[in-house]
Amino acid sequence: MIPVLDWTEVRNDRPAFTAKLGQAVRETGFFLLSNADVPADLRSDVLRLADQFFDQPRAEKAKLSILDTPHFRGWGKPGDESLDETRPEVDTKETFNIGYDLAPDDPRVLANEPFRGVNRWPEIAGFSATMLAYYDACQAQASALLSIMADDLGLHVDHFSDLFTEPLSAMRLLHYPPATGAENEIGAGAHTDYGAITLLMTDGEPGLQVRPRGGDWIDVPHVPGAYVVNIGDCLMRWTNDIYVSTPHRVLPPKRQRRSVAFFCEANPDALVAALPGTGPAKYPPIRAADYLASRLAATYAPKDTE
Structure with a gap:
């Protein structure tokens, strides 16, 4: 149901890889990507440092609360988000968000x-150095995938x-x-992602x-070293619902x-407007x-839990 695509095939047979990707993003919008270009040691360092951060006392993490800035950077405690906008439950996860890096004196x-x-x-x-290196590596991998998608859609490979x-x-x-076993935990x-492409390391x-x-919930299999990749709402809209x-x-x-x-x-x-060749x-x-x-306004809006 969720295919595994091997990134090394791009160098050996790009048309074959493009065809497999095109089928995946049209059918389920999900695939596993093995042998991606993000270095394995960098991935390990990211997880190690993430553990160090989350293992800190709550009061220390709260100094960087995501709720203290309008730019969605920093720590989100359990309950700050509710991704399923149709239900009153809040998420038990905690998060730390990093964005496009800018200097404090940048005009923007x-x-x-x-x-x-x-x-x-x-x-x-x-x-910071490790996280920014990983950010750049993932952006490069995502950009390479967008080039394949442009090809799949009949556009110039550099369209995006x-x-x-x-x-x-x-x-x-x-x-x-x-899990604690609490009711409705x-x-x-349930949600769809907001952007173009998501690369998930687990x-x-x-x-x-x-x-x-038209189907029921299915487990996403784990393939060691592979990314879970999925299409977000913005790219679905951009492709006029083709993806x-x-x-x-x-x-x-x-x-x-x-x-x-x-x-x-x-x-x-x-x-974000319907791409050429995608119809009305x-x-x-x-x-x-x-x-x-x-989309973010709905995610962080207070929920009525009564």
């Missing part, structure tokens, strides 16, 4: 542009290149505590499920679960930043 930061704040870092040796140069992309460290509620602990259109953004959730794990999600987003001013537009054009803002 000084102008307080949406999503253009500075990253907030814990006092952990090597944390200039639209992802200073992206809204976000990197998210995630920690799911073991959920690690991450530690192998089960819990991630996908619900294909599929599929609901997924994370069940409360038996043991702690760690993962790192990289949400590849376009530049803030990129116009199903959605009005919208700036990528405006679309992202509308």
Whole structure:
């Protein structure tokens, strides 16, 4: 149901890889990507440092609360998010968000542009350098996948290149505590991702499920070293619903679960409009930043739990 694609095939037989990717993103919107270009030692360092951060006392992490900045950078405590907008339960996971890195004196930061704040870092040796290196590696991998997707859609392979140069992309460290057995407990509620492409690195602990259109929830298999890749709502909209953004959730794990999600987003001013050759537009054009803002507002809106 969820295919495994081998990135090394791109160099040996790009048309074959493109055909497999095209089928995957049209049918379930999910695939596993083995042999990606992100170095294995960098991935290990990211998970190690993420553990160091989440193992800190709550009061220390709270100094970097995501709720203290309008730019969605920093620590999200359990309960800060509710990804399933149709249900009152909040998510039990905790998170740490990192965005496109800008200096404090960057004009966009000084102008307080949406999503253009500075990253907030814990006092952990090597944390910022490692996370930014991983951010850049994932952005490069996502851009390479977008080139394949452009080819699949009959566009020039560089169609998306200039639209992802200073992206809204976000990197998210995630920690799911073991299940407590509480009623209606959920690690991450059912949702679709907001952006273009998501690259998810996991530690192998089960819990991630996908619900294909017209089907029931299925477990996403773990392939050591492979990324879970999925299409987000923005790219589905961009492709005029040719590509599929599929609901997924994370069940409360038996043991702690760690993962790192990289949400590849376009530049803030990129116009998301039906791509050439995709037929009559199903959605009005919208700036990528405006679309992202509308989705995040719903995610962080207070829930009525009565």
